[in-house]
Amino acid sequence: MPPEISFDPYSSLYSEAAQHMRSSEIRDLMSTAGRKDIVPFSGGLPSIEGLPKTEVISVMDSVLKNGLSEALQYGETEGRYPLKSALCKLMAREGLKGEPEHMLITTGSQQALDLISRILINPGDAIVTEGPTYVGALCAFTAAAPRVTTIPVDEEGMRVDLLEESLDRLQDTPPKFIYVIPNFHNPAGVTLSQSRRGKLVNIAEERDLLIIEDNPYGLLRFEGNPIEPITARSRKNVVYLGTLSKVVSPGIRVGWVLAPPPIIERLATLKQSADLCSPNLSQMFAEEYINRGLVEKNMENLKPVYRSRRDVMLSSLEEHLPSGCTWTKPRGGLFIWVTLPPYIDTRKMLPLAIEEKVSYVPGSAFFPDESGSNCMRLNFSYPAEEQIATGVKRLGKVIKKEINLYHSLGLDRE
Numbered sequence: 001m002p003p004e005i006s007f008d009p010y011s012s013l014y015s016e017a018a019q020h021m022r023s024s025e026i027r028d029l030m031s032t033a034g035r036k037d038i039v040p041f042s043g044g045l046p047s048i049e050g051l052p053k054t055e056v057i058s059v060m061d062s063v064l065k066n067g068l069s070e071a072l073q074y075g076e077t078e079g080r081y082p083l084k085s086a087l088c089k090l091m092a093r094e095g096l097k098g099e100p101e102h103m104l105i106t107t108g109s110q111q112a113l114d115l116i117s118r119i120l121i122n123p124g125d126a127i128v129t130e131g132p133t134y135v136g137a138l139c140a141f142t143a144a145a146p147r148v149t150t151i152p153v154d155e156e157g158m159r160v161d162l163l164e165e166s167l168d169r170l171q172d173t174p175p176k177f178i179y180v181i182p183n184f185h186n187p188a189g190v191t192l193s194q195s196r197r198g199k200l201v202n203i204a205e206e207r208d209l210l211i212i213e214d215n216p217y218g219l220l221r222f223e224g225n226p227i228e229p230i231t232a233r234s235r236k237n238v239v240y241l242g243t244l245s246k247v248v249s250p251g252i253r254v255g256w257v258l259a260p261p262p263i264i265e266r267l268a269t270l271k272q273s274a275d276l277c278s279p280n281l282s283q284m285f286a287e288e289y290i291n292r293g294l295v296e297k298n299m300e301n302l303k304p305v306y307r308s309r310r311d312v313m314l315s316s317l318e319e320h321l322p323s324g325c326t327w328t329k330p331r332g333g334l335f336i337w338v339t340l341p342p343y344i345d346t347r348k349m350l351p352l353a354i355e356e357k358v359s360y361v362p363g364s365a366f367f368p369d370e371s372g373s374n375c376m377r378l379n380f381s382y383p384a385e386e387q388i389a390t391g392v393k394r395l396g397k398v399i400k401k402e403i404n405l406y407h408s409l410g411l412d413r414e
């Protein structure tokens with residue numbers, strides 16, 4: 001963690017973009033990550049215990065033995081062609097046909113979000129996101145100072161009916177893009193239904209708008225049938241972001257963009273000044289890992305683990321959370337979104353939870369305007385089942401205490 005700074009003698013030097021940047025609360029919460037006594041519901045960490053270790057070592061060994069000089073050299077800014085071909089096979093598993101020529105390898109999909117923000121947003125431009133949305137996307141976008149319109153989500157994902165109304169209001173200044181996380185949403189855990197995907201594409205095509213489809217979790221489905229990505233329905237109006245962070249490892253930092261060639265070209269030019277290229281070593285590892293069929297193997301190991309962790313979290317929430325609280329029931333991914341009575345402020349409640357040795361991310365972190373203050377994101381992929389049961393029990397205790405306090409002060413009726 002960076003040290004806390006109370007006075008900054010360099011503040012007059014910073015660019016406007018740097019001044020618009022918000023530090024992610026998740027980064028701030030990392031200070032509790034080293035504490036073994038706290039049940040960590042706040043992280044977004046995939047479980048890497050399930051990775052096939054012998055194979056991981058064997059793949060790395062083979063990369064170093066057979067391609068050492070290439071692995072340790074600079075690479076092409078656009079990324080390695082054989083990796084892009086391998087990633088096309090992964091996308092095909094979800095029903096999306098991609099072409100290596102229309103792809104850019106990025107250093108995690110977080111880099112793609114940053115590059116997109118910089119090639120598309122001028123200060124004051126309108127953009128549309130879901131509310132809540134991924135905090136890292138908000139950080140990347142708000143650095144460019146856009147006006148963000150948020151569209152609520154329900155169990156079927158973005159309320160596309162409300163999107164139309166918002167777009168009508170933005171008629172004079174149409175948004176630069178609509179950012180959507182279609183599968184097992186971070187933080188809401190919900191999935192955009194088939195029919196809403198169709199409607200969203202129709203809207204984008206009719207109004208000639210760009211959709212950014214961010215899909216880190218699509219392969220992490222442990223129930224129900226996969227739904228075709230939005231990009232499979234419209235290549236002209238959609239930019240697709242993928243990442244290996246949740247299905248292989250976040251440490252290798254391999255992500256990608258599939259987009260119309262002019263957009264890929266702009267992103268690549270900007271990537272050149274950002275980091276020249278993503279590390280060849282990671283790319284070659286990823287390439288061989290995918291080609292040996294290990295993503296599928298890892299998924300088969302992970303899914304039952306995540307499914308039972310989710311089940312423990314859902315049944316513990318049922319047992320320990322008081323009435324008036326609701327939560328989503330994800331069919332894949334890593335997160336559950338909990339909504340408490342409207343008068344509770346989960347950011348204010350967080351220190352009490354930490355005292356009780358359980359952490360979460362306050363809901364307001366996932367909105368540009370600090371709404372969602374009575375909500376929280378819980379991660380179920382990282383803590384073990386016993387920890388989840390203990391953590392939710394502790395959380396229930398904190399919430400009940402908070403509700404009783406408001407009740408005794410008569411503030412629950414405001």
Ligand SMILES: Cc1ncc(COP(=O)(O)O)c(C=O)c1O
Pocket residue numbers: 044107108109110111134136181186214216242243244245250254255
């Ligand atoms: C929706 C979403 N997009 C992008 C990312 C960034 O992933 P990475 O940079 O590790 O590929 C995350 C990470 O949690 C995410 O949840």
